[in-house]
Amino acid sequence: MLLMPKRDWQWEYNETNGVLMVSLGCDMEFLSPYKLKSLIPDAKIKTEFSVEHAKFYIALVDRLSKTLSLKDPQIVQIALNATAAHFLLKPQMPKSWFFDVSHECVYSDVGKIFQLKTSEHTVSAMVVEAGLQASLMMIISPECRLSESKVLAQFETIKVMHNRLAPMAIEHKVNVA
Structure with a gap:
């Protein structure tokens, strides 16, 4: 319910x-x-x-x-x-360098789910606040490892430029713990 x-x-x-x-x-x-x-x-x-x-x-x-x-x-x-x-939440500056560039043009909209890809893995994230060039994204996968020492937990946010947002694969299921 x-x-x-x-x-x-x-x-x-x-x-x-x-x-x-x-x-x-x-x-x-x-x-x-x-x-x-x-x-x-x-x-x-x-x-x-x-x-x-x-x-x-x-x-x-x-x-x-x-x-x-x-x-x-x-x-x-x-x-x-x-x-x-x-x-x-306080406003954030983009931290796009953690993610690979996507080669597909996307339209960012609040509630839309995208994939963010690092050199090691891919995570699901949802647009919480859409801007002209960057959007505030909330991680909906269990975690997002940005580097050896930096990990975003589920529901943490990061602002990302739109050229890093990859469309969700149709067969991809979002894993929420």
Whole structure:
């Protein structure tokens, strides 16, 4: 069953776990992976899950339900993390050098899933914020190894130039842990 936003949903910083969370009412909480250092100042105070946030979240849930063969809880997890990233993360500079250039021209749009290829592997990532030349991408594969010492965990974000985005292979299934 997909969770739909309600009036009592609120963003707040969870001091105990050191991450942003969404209070879903009825003693339910969703913990995001986003730590204080990556959040905008407004994310440190209790804030409503606004109509704008709800529209973004619902549009993502709808798009993901049609494009990915995942269970409802996984879709909700991706959509809530993407909503948090879109509205409450600090702006990032592109770090495209970690990824191979794609030889196919793509159109970046929020909620669209692409492959990012490094010299060692390929990961799935979703557009959280589309720009003219670069997009903020959220890793939806279990992890993304950028180098021997740098690994992005699932749901972490990285801004990437569009020439690094490769279309999803039709037979490629997204692996979400």
